[in-house]
Amino acid sequence: DAKTTQPPSMDCAEGRAANLPCNHSTISGNEYVYWYRQIHSQGPQYIIHGLKNNETNEMASLIITEDRKSSTLILPHATLRDTAVYYCIVRVAKIPGYSTLTFGKGTMLLVSP
Amino acid sequence: DTEVTQTPKHLVMGMTNKKSLKCEQHMGHRAMYWYKQKAKKPPELMFVYSYEKLSINESVPSRFSPECPNSSLLNLHLHALQPEDSALYLCASSPGRTGSTEAFFGQGTRLTVV
Numbered sequence: 006d007a008k009t010t011q012p013p014s015m016d017c018a019e020g021r022a023a024n025l026p027c028n029h030s031t032i033s034g035n036e037y038v039y040w041y042r043q044i045h046s047q048g049p050q051y052i053i054h055g056l057k058n059n060e061t062n063e064m065a066s067l068i069i070t071e072d073r074k075s076s077t078l079i080l081p082h083a084t085l086r087d088t089a090v091y092y093c094i095v096r097v098a099k100i101p102g103y104s105t106l107t108f109g110k111g112t113m114l115l116v117s118p
Numbered sequence: 119d120t121e122v123t124q125t126p127k128h129l130v131m132g133m134t135n136k137k138s139l140k141c142e143q144h145m146g147h148r149a150m151y152w153y154k155q156k157a158k159k160p161p162e163l164m165f166v167y168s169y170e171k172l173s174i175n176e177s178v179p180s181r182f183s184p185e186c187p188n189s190s191l192l193n194l195h196l197h198a199l200q201p202e203d204s205a206l207y208l209c210a211s212s213p214g215r216t217g218s219t220e221a222f223f224g225q226g227t228r229l230t231v232v
Contacts (some may be wrong), residue, residue, distance in 0.1 A: 021135075047226070049208070049210075102168035102210065102213065103151075103166050103174075103214060106210075106221060108162070109160060
């Protein structure tokens with residue numbers, strides 16, 4: 006699976022958009038970009054994933070560059086409850102039946118009042 | 119129901135004890151995973167079960183013994199652990215299809231070995 010690079014930490018004011026970047030310059034054509042977050046002492050929570058096109062759900066938007074070498078997770082209106090470590094993961098389902106996640110160090114997002 | 123339930127939430131055990139961690143999901147998922155997370159580190163994969171068969175063991179010491187009794191349950195049996203095994207143990211499940219599928223995680227068991 007391709008490696009990812011994320012800034013170790015970011016700050017965001019409550020109510021503002023949080024834009025979390027991720028670099029995955031060695032991504033292969035069949036690898037998806039996944040985003041998870043982990044609020045302190047809880048299990049990781051799935052946010053969103055995409056292959057080529059931009060994606061949006063009730064939690065966030067995912068913008069993938071045309072060359073797929075980087076992506077940005079956007080939380081449109083950050084709240085204090087969005088304070089968490091955000092993981093960008095690139096993976097491919099290698100073997101039918103399961104697909105593992107390799108977590109990097111992630112970005113610690115701190116949302117402040 | 120999109121929950122993965124782990125019990126117990128907290129566990130303190132001595133180095134000579136035998137204990138088990140339990141994980142349950144009722145989403146019909148056919149792949150289940152154990153991850154270990156040390157403080158201030160990302161989760162690391164330990165085991166993968168696919169269709170109730172052990173598919174991946176990431177060179178985990180034999181004092182950790184996984185078991186998948188059926189498609190909804192996953193256990194992790196612990197024996198003769200060391201203090202450095204203290205960590206958050208996370209269970210996850212995914213549908214088991216190829217392609218793009220997300221994994222759902224439980225809240226974890228916080229294990230302390232004394």
